[in-house]
Amino acid sequence: MTQASPSITLQINGQPCTVAADATLLQAIRSAGLQVPTLCHLDGLTPVGACRLCLVDLEGHPKLEPACVTTAAEGMVVHTHTPELESYRRMAVELFFAEGNHVCAFCVANGACELQDVAVEVGMDHSRFPYQYPKRHVDASHALFGLDHHRCILCTRCVRMCDEIEGAHVWDVGYRGSACSIIAGLDQPWGEVEACTSCGKCVDACPTGALFRKQDATAEKQPHPERAQQLAEARTDRRWHNQ
């Protein structure tokens, strides 16, 4: 019996691409020098396939699949930018804007926001869906940080960062449907959750202006999404960022 090959070959947008057998399609796409928009994915955290921006078309497969949670397989024929995918992606981004209260003009993350970035990437110049103006609130109970639910896109990067990297598990997803929101502790004010170590990692991971440092005013947020990967590598590979 021969040992299973450690790598597989697939085709992405007509280009052959060889990756490790356990690679995700997103890793394969990136290793081929190509890219798809992502929001919920953050290198260093477990992928969850929540935002659906990374959907790709697999030839001979009946439905579109999110690249971040799909394992690449031998012989797969992948398309990342068909007109259908591009139209769904733009629609998904418009829905993100319409679903929350995204007024970029006075957002801490203005200019450094991944939702703004993907809007540019998919060519969104306006939303065809009427804005919903949901009633949400700002949790300013923590001494150092705040959570502005108006700008939250429920990507759960904060939940995973706090659970997997910091090990404190302060955050969860509460409620259902349009009432769905990020909750601290047992749905308490953030400042009252003793498990929070005030490390700020969730703030670093948040792609939008939802989680912020209190000293940051409009357009002053400096997110650090790379920290999840740096810390994950430091722990698993004993490889430190400064070495």
Next chain:
Amino acid sequence: MTTPQVQPPKLRFATVWLAGCSGCHMSFLDLDEWLFELAAAVEIVYSPVASDIKVFPEGVDLCLVEGAVANADNLALALQLRARSKLVVSFGDCAVSANVPGLRNLWAGVAGGSRQSVLERGYVELADRGAQHPHAPGIVPELLERVLPLHEVIAVDYFLPGCPPSAERIREFLEDLLRGERPQQQGAEQLRFG
């Protein structure tokens, strides 16, 4: 006998200020010396910053519209400019998404609605003295219950986001249109909100 030179008619250009802070028009004025080139290429037939004409004229070729549709006057002017213009551009985030003026829509679901809530807050709760609701029918236009982006009221041909769109963004957009081309509108320099 000399034959008079026949100049092609200049493009009839208008800018309109609905419910916005005027920042988009300030950014337009930041075009500085390029405004001379624009003035040479178009005839400005209506604009709060470049014309004294009070009634939106007929036969406009290109109209930039700043601001959301928040009151009865905004609504009437939006309908009028659409009927009288070939190309209408949503100019800035307020026109594109309702942006800051649209924030009162957060109160649409509460008792009294957004109109009542915003007037109560602005003219009664926050008043130092002489608190009263503004009431001057025919002079102060009535607020609409919901502040709307322009494209929810009239058909819009182009969207130029930004709060405000930078002068550079406006120039590139107008240069393409003046050359008779479809504006590129790609990348963060042209498209980013905020």
